[in-house]
Amino acid sequence: MTIDFTKLHHNFETSLTSKMLPTIWCSGCSLGSNLQSIIRGAKQAGYDFDHDIVMISGIGCTGRASGYVNIDGFHTTHGRALPFATGVKNGNPDLEVIVFSGDGDLFAIGGNHFIHTARRGTDMTVICNNNSTYGLTGGQASATSFEDTVTPTTIGKNDKPFNLVDLALGAGATFVARYTTAQYNTLPRVIAQAMRHDGFAFIDLVSGCPAIYGKRNGYPTGEYMIKNFKEASVEIDTSDPSYLLSENTAIEFDRKVGYTKIPIGIFRSSTMEGKF
């Protein structure tokens, strides 16, 4: 069946750069839904898409997002979204800066930039499309791939994955949250909150790459993935301070069935003296 894309309409059509559609993303991928959550979040937060918001991304399947939203944007080199965003925010502090990029981009090649940008507290919202793999280059292991999963670059076991919530808390991010693609009703509100946060806000947006990583590791379709996210998500109990311990923030995964535990919620939302 051939689809005539000129006849299709999308709820957020005016928020997208129509000439760039369809996206390069596979069907079932988290990315379409996640981008929609970001657009809804930005609208909820009240930003004017014509001039006061800019999206910076790196390289990867996720990186292409900045070219799909109809706002100011820049698609930087691999790993460099954060230093570019630092330059933008310093150049024009009135702009709301969103960084949307992959786990490989932000935490492998760009890992050093992440800890330093968080440490400086530069006012921006960083959303990691954390699919635990290098989607664009064919599903190789990333810094958040789970130990017992299989990728073309795995020999035996992968190295231990980063716990991004733990990392962001340690690096000094003042707003830290984690949700999955499946919380598409909650996400816009959380994203809006992150955007309004005065300081460095980080969201570990647990996502899937069903076409490659998922197929090899227990969640072969988008449909299964969403169900899996819903079942594995556990809302954190912030009344018990132990929710911040690494072992309580860590994601658990089983190669046969997919995610088995994903602690979700807002882990930190502290006010600090904003940089701008």
Add this chain to the structure above:
Amino acid sequence: MSEPRILTGEHLISGNEAVAEGALAAGLQGYFGYPITPSTSIMERVIKRIQKIDDRISFVQMEDEIASITAVAGCSWTRKKAMTATSGPGFSLMQEGIGLAGFTETPLVLVNVMRGGPSTGLPTFPGQQETMQAHFGSHGDYLIPTLVPSSIQECFDFTIEAFNIAEALRTPVFVLSDQIISVLKERLIIPEADEIEIVNRASPSNPKITFKGEEIDVDFVPPHNAFGEHEKSFATGLSHDPSGHVDLSADNYEQLIDRLHNKIMKYQHLMPQPDLFNIDDAEIVLVAFGSTARACRRAMILARKEGLKVGTFKINTLWPFPKEQIEKVEQGRKILVVEMSRGQLIWPVERYVHKHVHHLAYYRGQIPTPSIILDKIRKVLGGDNK
């Protein structure tokens, strides 16, 4: 106590300090950097000064040079004049961002104060070993204007030129200085503010700009649609169409690569032209830039006292190379390239000079003294072809 941005008057300052003053005079609005000898005093001077200037000028000490150049590019996309300065190892790390900035037509200035390499090399001694890296250091085909000062006055003047070229042509511009000039103190004259030409990049609402009296052609240099200006501005390091969006098709890519090259070549004549000394009757012409060009001029004067007919071709814009001028000068004359490298400046010279080029390659972390150059001149004129 606030200080003016432009310190009109006479000063006795170093090359690095003059670079910082040039940047401020040109309208610097953002500096992002990482310390490295012998460039650090540029950053320190900028920081010291911006705290006393009333305008908002941002500064961030970044985590490395990859981050520094990338942040400079980000700042530039908010229509701000931004720069960084570094030396050899940092220049290597910046190559990725240089390619990105060139390909996305991002105006910025990068000052590279050359020391001896490779690797950590000779941190506190001079070199001229980034001559080719300035041209070919990042992957892909691109061309970045590269200015090479050899005096403290030129450190100031060429930094302003660099910002103006960057703004006029929407391109990164390099200033390649070296360790000797960085610390050398000389007289600097800073003119009155209204005597300094300042160029600001074109925008969609103000597409016509002039540089040195010449209108910049928008077919070669599209106006910059910066962030926050209602333009839905977008750029990518992937091949892109005129709107900035991804387009990997063959014709589009070829046209883009050509335009980016042609816009620099078209306005080459607006960049600092070579200085020619005693060329008319010269039997031999010394070709050099930066601090070695100073030594060459001194050697020329000493040689003339001995009755040797020596001229000097002092390069001021290294890239694009002053091809036409050197072709004129070489006719009927011997050419001697003098450089602090085992052999880099010799490459473009050999390309455009259609005969044997003599070479004084001096790579000892020291400048070749006028007497060393004079010895070489005597040998060459005496028929020694080595």
